[in-house]
Amino acid sequence: MAEPSWIIPITLLSIMLLSHPPIQTAQTLKTNTYTFGPFYQDSPDFDKFKFPSGTIGVGAGALQITPDSFNNPEIYLVNKAGRVMFTEPFRLYDPKKTRPTTTNTSTMLVASFNTTFDINIFRIDGTVPGEGIAFLIAPDLSESPPASHGGYLGLTNSTTNGNSSNHIIAIEFDTVEQSYDPVGGDHVGLDINSVVSSVTASLADFNIEIAPVNPTNHTVWIDYDGISRRLFVYMAKQYAPKPIKPVLVADVDLSQHVNQHSYFGFAASTSSHYELHCVLGWNLTVEVLPKERWLSGWKVWVVVVAAVVVVGVVVGVGFVLLKKRRLGREDMQYIMGKLRSLPGMPREFRFVELKRATNNFDGKNKLGEGGFGIVYKGVLEKEKVEVAVKKFSREKLKGKDDFLAELTIINRLRHKHLVRLVGWCHKNGMLLLVYDFMPNGSLDAHLYGDGDPLPWSRRYTVLADVASALTYLHNEYDQRVLHRDLKASNILLDSHFNARLGDFGLARALDNEKTSYMEAEGCFAGTPGYIAPECFHTQKATCESDVFGFGAVILEVVCGRRPYGVFPGGFKYLADWVWTLYREGRILESVDQKLEGEYSAEDAERLLLLGLACSHPIAAERLKTQAIAQIIYRSVPPPAVPRIKPAFIWPMVGSLSFESSSYYSGTTTHQSSSSSSNCVWPTMEGQAGQGEISMV
Secondary structure: OOOOOOHHHHHHHHHHHOOOOOOOOOOOOEEEEEEOEOOOOOOOOOHHOOHHHHHHOOEEEEEEHEEEEEOOHHHHOOOOOEEEEOOOEOOOOOEEEEEEEEEEEEEEEEEEEEEEEEEEEEOOHOOOOOHHHHHHHEOOOOOOOOOOOOHHHHOOOOOOOOHHHHEEEEEEEEEEOOOOOOOOOOOEEEEEEOOOOEEEEEEEEHHHOOOOOOOOEEEEEEEEEEEOOOOEEEEEEEEOOOOOOEEEEEOOOHHHHHOEEEEEEEEEEEEEEOOOEEEEEEEEEEEEOOOOOOOOOHHHHHEEEEEEEEHHHHHHEEEEEEEHHHHHHHHHHHHHHHHHOOOOOOOOHHHHHHHHOOOOHHHHHHHEEEEEEEEEEEOOOOOOEEEEEEEEEHHHHHHHHHHHHHHHHHHHHHOOHHHEEEEEEEEEEEEEEEEOOOOOOOOHHHHHHHHHOHHHHHHHHHHHHHHHHHHHHHHHOOOOOOOOOOOOHHHEEEOOOOOEEEEOOOEEEEEHOEOEEEEOOOOOOOOOOOOOHHHHHHHHHHHHHHHHHHHHHHHHHHOOOOOOEEEEEEEEHHHHHHHHHHOOOOHHHHHHHOOOOOOOOHHHHHHHHHHHHHOOOHHHHOOOOOHHHHOOOOOOOOOOOOOOOOOOOOOOOOOOOOHHHHHHOOOOOOOOOOOEEEEEEEEEOEEEEEEEEEOO
């Protein structure tokens, strides 16, 4: 049974009213509350905002105050300014009306308001940030003035700055110190008709960095008391409670500076330095000034009590309905909680959109299938854009966890050689992810397909691209991320045959202690030939096991053969066959014959030696990803590789890149199969014994 669409907003409003009581006044007025977000073109909120000309204004579920793009930042992001305004005007004061104060005097009637919003100020590739974002009260819906980029924050320009005719008030969150700023570093300020703040405060005193290198969402609370004419600003990391101490307190009389009817919104700007200015969600509560005589005191109490009763009934009904859909709702709450921790929040698709895009998940649109789901090609009807839709196929709970693991990790990754996440969908326990479509398919299709063989230059470039992506995952991201399923079918090629590493269904960040390969009811997750030998003992992925998988890919690309199969001499693994040729001085005989000699012998030997070094049976002896990239980019010579393949030794000698506390200690039983590899390990008596490693 579907929930009424009004249950959740009213329930959230009720909780908000209980957790954030209205400003205490001598006489309480009616308030109007507005809750917005996430923001999409097809959401009901879209038409309620005025966006800058020539821009969509929303993206990844957020209001984009300045352009949001990772393409050619020097063109699209430099020296930009923007405003996004809520199109409903508010009457903020009434010169003809007064209300009593606590000191038995009266004062002009000025509206109080409370607003809360979540922001993410993102520094692309960790560059120097610039310039800042502001919450704005403006007289109209006009766009930012010309030349209002840089320190003008989209509020004023060199001609209009300081003019009382601007009729604007803004709370700025500035990431750049200007010559006129009284405090250095990140700061908050009250701007009245000018970007020279009348009151400022350093955020360093509160251990707040507006645009840290690691993307961080922040919540801002702004409370304005229309009686005392005092404004309070609070700020904290998202999901933290509202602080007791404000970051800024200022006295300001709205009636002296802004128009009687004004608009609320946001403004932001960039300069030669740039950042993305995202508003993830917004709640606004404003007093409604009366047009007729106020209700008497007892009537007010009747209204208040009635409102409380109504809200209580609505909340009660809501919880009953939620209980009936407990499993699906719990899943959704869990997912939404995770999503709200993601910078920008990826786009939420309606299931009907993806169903229509894939022609009801027609088998003709199937791009591939793995242990975690099926991938379909789709075309988004509105945008006329091709996408890849991954439909998870495992049992609900495990599917949800896999879904969130993939979504949480890939949404925060920013690298040109990683497949970009477009959005997601959750419908009745069905989980879907939407990615950029890669028109040239997967690498393995070009290595083993019936078409023309992939030329040598493209093969080399593909490996360089993947090495760059793997270096980012292991060393350059704020967490060390393991891919855990490196193979040719998970390397996708865009329209220019640039490689993008995809399929993060097995990916895990090392610090969450979920690096186990054993995640599918006793099945060993992974693909034969790409799994490092130590993983059969630890059931744990490491940076070294990722390197092993990449080594298998390197040999596969150069040799045009799958890592596991039947090879000359009776070998079952490609690495064993290549190592034998290397020992005999015939390593170039392993190069793909379909190339017909059209390749660089020097580069081929470089890659083959690199592939063997990454395939070293002893994990601690494998290369680090930085060294791998340097070798592929020809910055350093090929690695020294022993002529005879070393034996696999267990227990391992040396350290692996995961904490000892994360070793798998379960007792899952494996069924054996025909795929196996010889290994050597110390017996209880200290002598070497022969054995088999089995996997399913």
